[in-house]
Amino acid sequence: MRSIGIFDSGLGGLTVVREFMRQLPKEDLIYLGDTAHLPYGTKSASTITRFTLNNILFLLRQKVKFIVVACNTASSLSLDTIRGYFQIPIIGVIQPGVKEAISLTKTGCIGVIGTPATIKSKAYECQIKKIDPSIRVISKACPLFVPLVEEGWVNHPETITIAKTYLRSLVDSNRRMDVLILGCTHYPLLKSVIKKVLGGAIRLVDSAQQVVREANSILQNEGLINNNRKAKGSYRFYVTDDPAEFTRQAARLLGFRLSHVRKVNNV
Amino acid sequence: MRSIGIFDSGLGGLTVVREFMRQLPKEDLIYLGDTAHLPYGTKSASTITRFTLNNILFLLRQKVKFIVVACNTASSLSLDTIRGYFQIPIIGVIQPGVKEAISLTKTGCIGVIGTPATIKSKAYECQIKKIDPSIRVISKACPLFVPLVEEGWVNHPETITIAKTYLRSLVDSNRRMDVLILGCTHYPLLKSVIKKVLGGAIRLVDSAQQVVREANSILQNEGLINNNRKAKGSYRFYVTDDPAEFTRQAARLLGFRLSHVRKVNNV
Numbered sequence: 001m002r003s004i005g006i007f008d009s010g011l012g013g014l015t016v017v018r019e020f021m022r023q024l025p026k027e028d029l030i031y032l033g034d035t036a037h038l039p040y041g042t043k044s045a046s047t048i049t050r051f052t053l054n055n056i057l058f059l060l061r062q063k064v065k066f067i068v069v070a071c072n073t074a075s076s077l078s079l080d081t082i083r084g085y086f087q088i089p090i091i092g093v094i095q096p097g098v099k100e101a102i103s104l105t106k107t108g109c110i111g112v113i114g115t116p117a118t119i120k121s122k123a124y125e126c127q128i129k130k131i132d133p134s135i136r137v138i139s140k141a142c143p144l145f146v147p148l149v150e151e152g153w154v155n156h157p158e159t160i161t162i163a164k165t166y167l168r169s170l171v172d173s174n175r176r177m178d179v180l181i182l183g184c185t186h187y188p189l190l191k192s193v194i195k196k197v198l199g200g201a202i203r204l205v206d207s208a209q210q211v212v213r214e215a216n217s218i219l220q221n222e223g224l225i226n227n228n229r230k231a232k233g234s235y236r237f238y239v240t241d242d243p244a245e246f247t248r249q250a251a252r253l254l255g256f257r258l259s260h261v262r263k264v265n266n267v
Numbered sequence: 268m269r270s271i272g273i274f275d276s277g278l279g280g281l282t283v284v285r286e287f288m289r290q291l292p293k294e295d296l297i298y299l300g301d302t303a304h305l306p307y308g309t310k311s312a313s314t315i316t317r318f319t320l321n322n323i324l325f326l327l328r329q330k331v332k333f334i335v336v337a338c339n340t341a342s343s344l345s346l347d348t349i350r351g352y353f354q355i356p357i358i359g360v361i362q363p364g365v366k367e368a369i370s371l372t373k374t375g376c377i378g379v380i381g382t383p384a385t386i387k388s389k390a391y392e393c394q395i396k397k398i399d400p401s402i403r404v405i406s407k408a409c410p411l412f413v414p415l416v417e418e419g420w421v422n423h424p425e426t427i428t429i430a431k432t433y434l435r436s437l438v439d440s441n442r443r444m445d446v447l448i449l450g451c452t453h454y455p456l457l458k459s460v461i462k463k464v465l466g467g468a469i470r471l472v473d474s475a476q477q478v479v480r481e482a483n484s485i486l487q488n489e490g491l492i493n494n495n496r497k498a499k500g501s502y503r504f505y506v507t508d509d510p511a512e513f514t515r516q517a518a519r520l521l522g523f524r525l526s527h528v529r530k531v532n533n534v
Contacts, residue, residue, distance in 0.1 A: 044509035
């Protein structure tokens with residue numbers, strides 16, 4: 001009856017929490033937002049790995065049975081290194097998104113947008129090529145998307161202009177991209193802007209749904225699933241910086257009503 | 268013959284380093300950019316104070332004789348709390364900027380722009396009112412300015428549009444603001460954009476020059492100045508994240524050519 005642990009650098013990972021609540025409502029969840037150290041996406045692999053290890057060790061101290069790295073940057077740069085360190089299963093958000101994108105593309109050309117660190121790591125590209133080397137991958141870092149979301153400017157005219165600047169190279173018609181992976185947990189909040197810029201023909205992949213499907217199948221296989229109890233799961237939320245600000249932002253950006261977010265020191 | 272210690276969350280504080288090199292060329296300098304934890308300006312007072320204490324303790328381990336908090340957010344939120352903890356003199360960037368702004372204003376209306384944390388702290392407003400309660404202070408947080416500078420978009424059309432959005436409330440002609448304090452070490456890099464938006468009549472105050480003047484007078488009074496030696500000072504640079512990225516950004520944004528930046532763990 002142990003919990004599932006989920007972490008992200010901030011609140012983007014709550015999109016994954018929401019999917020867990022929907023698909024696996026009997027599971028207990030513990031969420032950690034490493035808000036004192038965000039953003040991860042502009043930092044180096046060694047620093048991101050240090051933060052990631054601290055987050056995992058925190059969740060292990062809460063006696064979780066399974067960990068989801070609900071942060072694309074940490075999944076891209078740190079997961080391969082650290083997965084082997086621990087006994088419990090740990091999954092990231094890259095592979096589920098990749099599988100979904102490959103199943104959707106008809107033209108064989110997939111776009112990826114993400115933080116500078118994610119894009120520089122080529123994690124998405126490598127995963128896609130490993131499954132199907134014939135697929136063309138075009139990618140673009142969008143460093144201002146995270147601060148724009150955190151400023152709450154999800155429908156501002158400036159955000160549309162900036163999205164056009166970033167996405168211009170991807171929509172070049174010669175490339176025939178028909179699927180775009182939203183390779184950062186903040187980006188689903190910009191879905192309507194991105195759709196406006198790209199037009200309706202391009203499918204957007206946001207990995208939250210697929211991640212929880214993968215989690216479900218691992219929990220089943222390992223006999224870790226909470227099948228039998230009748231009650232709904234319980235949820236605990238932790239952050240490394242101010243809980244009040246996190247609670248406000250979660251409500252404003254994601255419609256989450258969190259009643260008791262706790263602060264931890266996680267250095 | 269000990270060094271002067273200077274820290275900032277990132278590279279903005281290099282504008283203060285440049286002023287030290289110009290005004291006090293015989294002094295040895297040690298700079299720390301806490302790049303693993305940036306930005307400070309969107310975080311809480313307790314987290315910023317924890318980072319600030321770590322930075323000061325690092326500089327003390329380097330046996331500095333004097334410390335400059337070259338970060339407006341840390342100066343605003345943490346300096347009053349921690350100054351009393353330490354024996355050596357520590358100065359921030361708020362008071363020097365305030366003095367300069369008060370000496371320049373003719374209309375008695377001063378504007379302040381800064382990070383959300385700096386503006387919310389009301390540190391500038393309090394300092395100004397303490398010196399002259401009759402002065403009107405209008406302030407505005409500009410959270411996207413730091414990511415725009417770090418993206419290198421200092422002359423982009425998007426940056427001008429965003430600056431117009433932020434500064435609109437300040438240029439309301441009824442208010443007669445004639446001086447604007449650039450209350451973040453990143454903002455001097457946006458001087459030309461801000462001038463374009465505000466017009467030429469408003470004076471911009473960037474505290475680097477004044478900070479070094481204040482440092483000079485304290486060093487003189489305390490007998491800590493390096494007067495006698497003939498050689499130029501030596502400079503050491505430390506960061507808490509990737510040195511290569513810091514070196515690149517310092518060159519790209521500030522024209523600094525740093526040959527040997529060292530990484531430290533400063534948690």
